Amino acid sequence: MCFNKIIMEQIDIQLTAVQIRKSVVELITKSKDGHIPSAQSMVEILLVLYHNILNIDPKNPTDENRDRFILSKGHGCASLYSILANLGFFPKDELEKYATINGILGGHPEMQKVPGIEVSTGSLGHGFPMGVGMAMSAKLNNQKHKVYCVVGDGECNEGTIWEAANISAHFKLDNLVVIVDHNKQQASGDVFEIMNPHLLSEKWKSFGWETIELDGHNIESLHKAFTSLPFKSGKPSAIIANTIKGKGISFMENERRWHTAIPNEEEFKLAMAELDEQEKQLTKIKGGSKK
């Protein structure tokens, strides 16, 4: 398979990230359903993967040699939908129909409906363990593709995450990558107060994973990590990505109530104004760098 993807420059990813964040706010405000901050914290992770790393073809989304991507924290799907639509996995007008009876895009992603979605997630602790089966399959078939899973730090409360982590390391699944979106917040508040995960990097390491920790909004760090996979032959790779929940919208960042809150008209305008300003600045920088 050969997908002529356009390798995105850092500034383009930054700019696209803002546009994706605007789309997330629009989608969820309009439909009054969804999780804005969970979608915002992983935008750079998704963009670097989808534009620069994953071997995928929107025109042939079930090619057997494609890389598999699983959003195990399915509730953050709004940003993934925007990225998939931009890449042409499905028509952009599906975004307009998000969370409606006639649309294919729901509050959690479904593989039977949405091209580019590998497994249906939403129930936490299910996506990554299904990805383990997909990585086992690639090993059995002697295929070279990788399986990437984004899991939430709150999701790491689930026991099934650790069963799957154990199984992956035991079977030496070095074609499997977990990115923990460590945004430090879960539904009721601070992850360290709700159910202390302690040091997530140490935890994954002790389960037999080769683990690194990085800034999940730093495009260069993400790119460097993704191009060094597997970190160690014979071991699955874990990336603890430190992120900010609600990134990009100051009043939503790290604010518990925004986990499921829907902006009112004024809040929507404020959020969009902040993102517009960021877009303006980045466009200026981009223009300057071209000169």
Next chain:
Amino acid sequence: MRKAFVEAISEILDTNEKALLLIGDIGAYLLKDVTAKHPNRVINMGIAEAGMMSAAVGLALEGWIPFVYTITPFVTARAYDQIRAGVGYHEANVKIVGVGSGLSYSALGGTHHSIEDIAIMRSIPGMTIISPSDGPETIEATKSIAKHVGPTYLRLMLNVPLLEVKKRKPFKIGNAEKLSKGKDITIIATGELVREALEVKDMLVKDKISTSVINMSTIKPIDRKTIENVMDESPIIFTLEEHNIIGGLGSAVAEVISESKLKSKPRLVRLGIQDKFTNKYGHKNELYEYLNLDAKSLYKRVKKEIKNG
């Protein structure tokens, strides 16, 4: 049944290169020859049934046919959420195999009994449920489900003697098997208790009561036609199962009778475990006696119900 399953899965692995056997650290000794022959396709997933079930979904989505094998309560109840949101929701071609169902692990106590599995598995949309009556039927059923595409649950006991029936009908998913034709009453049984049903039928002969015995080896989709046929013939229908009477075979038959347009509405008596955990130890036969599921106790109960009309 356990040995019959091993025989069948061995043949399936020999002939179908997409078949896999995932085990939850159970049966390693029984499966040692199969494992030696197919070291890459017999995979011990450890004691992690939820993880095993989700991995099976991932494998099935990639085109494999994973058989997921371990003790019944652990491969059904413990992994229920993975079966629901994984196997069921993805319509994944996973074969769930519960060994030691019902009271099979008699002396190990209630944690190892499984009297709710049919009920919970029935409630999953698209799930096919197979409950064979003896070894030969287990072999046929296992081979059939390997060819059937879609989520399937195979409910096995442990060591069940051969059913003493002269001529058996070939197993087919969705078809009940009428083992005897009687004009007075009908017993619809499943699993190992089909044997006790046949014994009750023989005991009733001396009372001049003739009994139809039906082996309901597919519980879902249930064979409506066969049930409706006996509705016309029998004023009383008994169901017999090694399962809670709530949610299992008895409930499935009750649904058919209630919804049927036939004018004849026979009375239904659900024989099985009467909505209680069995916190007794001993041999399985002793538990059958304790729960009135042995042929002798069943005979008395059937006679009483006939007398009461």
